[in-house]
Amino acid sequence: MVEAAVRNKIEIDNLSVRFGRRQALDSVSLEVRENEILAIIGPANAGKTTLLNCLNRMTDFIPDAKVSGTIRIDGQDIHALRDGAALRRRIGMVFPLPVGLPMSIYDNVAFAPRMAGLRDQRRLDAEVESCLTQAALWDEVKDRLGDLGTKLSGGQQQRLTIARALSLAPEILCLDEFSIAVDPVTTMKIEEVIKSLKTRMTVILVTNLVLQAKRLADRTALLLDGRLIEVDKNEVIFSRSTGDVKTFQYVQGVFG
Template sequence: MSHSLSVRQLEAWYGSNQTLKGINMEIISNHVTAIIGPSGCGKSTFVRCINRMHETLSGAKVKGEIILDGKSIYEQDPVVLRKMVGMVFQKPNPFPSMSIYENVVAGVRLNGMRDKQTLQGIAEKSLRMAALWDEVKDRLNYSGMSLSGGQQQRLCIARALAVEPSVLLMDEPASALDPIATLHIEELIRQLKEDYTILIVTHNMQQAARIADSTAFFLSGELIEHGPTSGIFTNPKDKRTEDYITGRFG
């Protein structure tokens, strides 16, 4: 199922510091869109606006429109919205007091599901989708913290998938991982785009080139350029994009 996402004149602040300036962007369904740019350019703020996490911070403010499947996200209950827009963070963050199984079904339980068989089915399906089932199926009652870093990150992806979102946001999901675990996550992202619209914030140009269908370059809170990844990397239209990609700054 495809899910369209439109961002119109999006502006965001932390206190008096404006972090996003008039962002307009159409995000293509069932695509991986990479968000690149130097530190402090607004990448993380941008994805946090899409699931309304930005406005939970004290002193944070947002203006503009984000339309998901024809409906403004600001007219929706944030709790309901976060079911539709899943988030995976830079550092794996399993719930430390919970087992692997409990971690996966935590969100589904929160939404009121109590049937044991249904929960077990959701746990298996989500862990399979996160390419983790075969590694953990015999120790589902172990602590989520007993897993390696890469496995913990896939557990967090399984947890995000369990509530059946339509959009998956990933804020540098592999930056804390070793190269092998990173490849696992990248392979997983490629598979997941068949069912999800994915936005990934990354500092790693090679990663964007490997997994993203389209790439958006942010600089000082502005969207400088957005288009097919191959074009952005081989034939950027803006000198600033070229300078960043070739390593002249950032």
């Protein structure tokens, strides 16, 4: 069987980031393929969140951040784009703790489409239902869409955050330790959601849970002290006894 050609969605080349004297990323080069789930693992301070923040140029807002190297999305250098906001609309971000807007469940999801100019009520309704369904939350909230989002349980709020991240149909979805405050049952629900999303988008999953990377990702990258130690298919990263000794030790739980 001939393997389908893989297309790179993101090409990161020699990316370095400094915050003052602190080097958070050091010459990281990495490709992320279209419709894959790429896990990024590594201990605290490895630079995982910083890497995500570079992808949508959130680093533009950190005064002492110095970024060098290139990031291309669909072949286009993101630092050459004038409009960082347009870039951010293409990339959904989900953070460790749910970020509920102080408004109804419905409005949480409708917020971004409204900001983007969608006014038609029927289309908004359809969008809200679709995003909540994709985030595996619709059945639990469909009868209380007018309730405050902040009244939901932690796990429901995290799924609401995912629904909101999906509301502009992002091409790339980044999740940063999404399950840190979520119970195991909800975590499994969200993992199913993530698996189903990759047919439509590229997913980058930052996780401290090695087994979560093993369960979900197609490929896994290990970051350590700002350096990319290794990136490879999960079959390789999680099953071999040769290769980079640090990766082996990390996935075996020897350190980290």
